Amino acid sequence: MTLAFVALRNLGRNRRRTLLSLLVAACGAAALVLTAGFVRFSFEGLRDAIVRGGLGHLEVGPADDFEGAASPLERLARPPLLGGWEALRKEIEARPHVQAAGASIQFAGMASHRDRSAAFFAVAVEPDRERRMGMEVKLRGGEGLSEEPPAEGEDQVLLGKGLARALGVVPGDRIALVTSTVEGSLDAMDVTVRGLLTSGLQELDARLLKTHVVTAQRLLGTANVSSLVVGLDDTDRTAAAQADLLPLLGSSTTPLAAVDWETRAPFYRQVRSLYAGIFAFLGGVVFFLVVLSTSNTLLMSVLERVREFGTLRAIGTSRGQVATLVVLEALWLGLLGGLSGAVLGLGLATLINHLGIRMPPPPGAADPLDLFLRVVPSDLAAALLFMVVVLGVASLVPALRVIRLRIAEALAHD
């Protein structure tokens, strides 16, 4: 015999009404589970697009380079300053969970073809290491860069679609690149357009150029690189990998830093905040809907049992105990409704995931993704807990009503 036991029994008093309340709670919980799954899917899609789109998990370079300039575009004006990078790369690639560490150079210049010229922002990479890191090159024509470093005179580039259009070139054409060397002088080089690519952002495609690190080094007149982009086998290991590299970076003569992808993609954090806000808003809506519909039901249930509450008070049940009884009934509803909702949400998510629904690509990605709602145990538990809390809140007004009952009046109630 406990109040919780009595409360549970009381749910069977009016089965139709109890089922309705359970349904409301279950639907609320299921909605939260599905939304959480969708939000996780979106975050992971965006995260993957960012990491596999070229940012990698970590970027290792001179600490000064990252001061006050998080994104690669902001560092275009700085010459490549990372020397001795081959040895550093070897050490990094020997670390566990590191797929590869690819050299990277960022630079800017002018591209020209016949009488047309256009400014470009270039990223020079090692295509073989990009492939090992699972990085995608979103080609829109032609072919990707060859993995072998190009021989002198055989340099290749990939152009953003907008840049190619501005220059009036197609894959196979030759263009000239002009850029400032690290000496402060100028140099120019004929290169072959091997393919066209897209970044997912139209504005960037109008300036984007991608080439091999060796080509950039030739053009800039340096053996240095700007940084090493490190790819891991698991994004969740980023923080651990970053910490693991600290002793190695600390032992270098030039201060080096390893910066994680999230720091270098403030856009991701902005999107996360936006989604969190939307999700919180949805949670608020569900909260109010469930509270409004169930508190009315709970109140009706209390009003129908005024005499019974009077009797309980008469035979020695305290005010707090009868109020607790009312709250416990609501908490049982929340628990059972939340559990049902969690199961319902999980079932619906499984069904949806098998439907193969195509979603438009997240910002920064180019290819659509199959919708896959990521339902994790913590989200199920949270939805359940949320429903328990919501129903608890819904029971406050009925509980207060019961506390205020006068015994004699309650006993005389019909």
Next chain:
Amino acid sequence: MTRAVALALAFASASPALDPWDVLRRGDPGRLSPDSFRALLRLWRDDRSHDIEVWHAGRNRTLVRLLSAKELGKFLLRRDADLWLVSPRTRQPTRLPPAYRLYGGASLDEVLGRLHFEDYEPVDLTEEKGPDGDLLSLRLHARDPGSMLPRARLLVRKGDFRAVKVEYWLRSGKPATVVEFQAWEAGRPRRLAVRDLIRKEGSVTVDVLKLEERPVPADLFDLEDGSARKALPVPLAAAGSP
């Protein structure tokens, strides 16, 4: 006639014996170079030097050969208003912005000296005292209304009209460049320092190692055929330079 009278009235503050046009003609450093010459210049910037060879034929033709070991084979070619980069790694010359600055520090015009007599007209002539003695300050306006540097000031020594300094301003009135003539030899500038006041990237010092007046072959300026350029021998003065 009206112009001469107006100018005479405007320049009442200067010595009545000095004609601004005459000061300009005599003090303009741009007029001191022959019409056609070959020169060897050494540019200093941030404790590093870069040698260049200049072939100049009249106003509209200038070829600059970069002589640093890493840069051999590269040329800057000015024809009329266009500036081109000729690189061994490109089949065709590549057009550059006319305001391109050599080694980030000085434009070709500044290195070679503008022809102020033809590009500018004097609007004011005053005297002032300087560490070099009595100086004449000649304010100039560009004849071309579209000029990037419409305002200038030429400072010359009063005694021999030797140029001390030239200052340039942008259309907005913002100071752009200062060229100081630090050393002279045989009546021509031997060393000058160019300061870029817009980018504030320090100064470039130009040493004129050698200047010989001579005819310049026209095929050096051929955009299509670079064989004459390729055939140029490497000057001894540059051999072994960084």
Next chain:
Amino acid sequence: MAALKDVSLEVRAGEFVVVAGPSGCGKTTLLNLLGGLDEADRGEVRFTGQDLAACPESERTLIRRSRLGFVFQSFNLVPVLSAFENVEYGLWLVGVPKEERKRRVNGVLDSVGLGDRSHRKPAQLSGGERQRVALARALVHDPLAVLADEPTASLDSHTGAAIVDLFARMNAERGTTFLLATHDPAIIERAPRRVHLRDGVVVKDERPGPS
């Protein structure tokens, strides 16, 4: 209009008192005041010397829980609990351990003749059986007194008489004080002490002798 006016009443331990009177005479109000279920505007209600009016509600609750029992006209059992559980509830309130609860509940249900129906819910019991359960609930914690307001009003005369017999037996066996409010003449005439109320005033308080 006051439900009771100048009512002075003393009930001794072990007495069996019937409060009689027509509907609206103040019987229920009197029982509510005596049971600490309501508060008088003026006057005292002393239970074993303690002034109930001066006690806070929480203390009155404890008194009701451990020293009083109540039986109501409509039985007022909790419909979702079985007969056993309805009776057990009162013992649980006073903190009796589970095994002892079981023993005492079975004992009191036996004594009211419902030992074999203890698992049934009120809806599965007759009116008389439900009132027996209510009496068992009122007695299980050995209260000093049981207050019953119109306990037979919802029963037929035969069942009602059986219930009153049960009350009388419990009174004799346990020494529990019984206070019944009723307008049923058959019950009134059997009572060893009758307090007659009319319009909130005690018009007669008689002990006619054993019947």
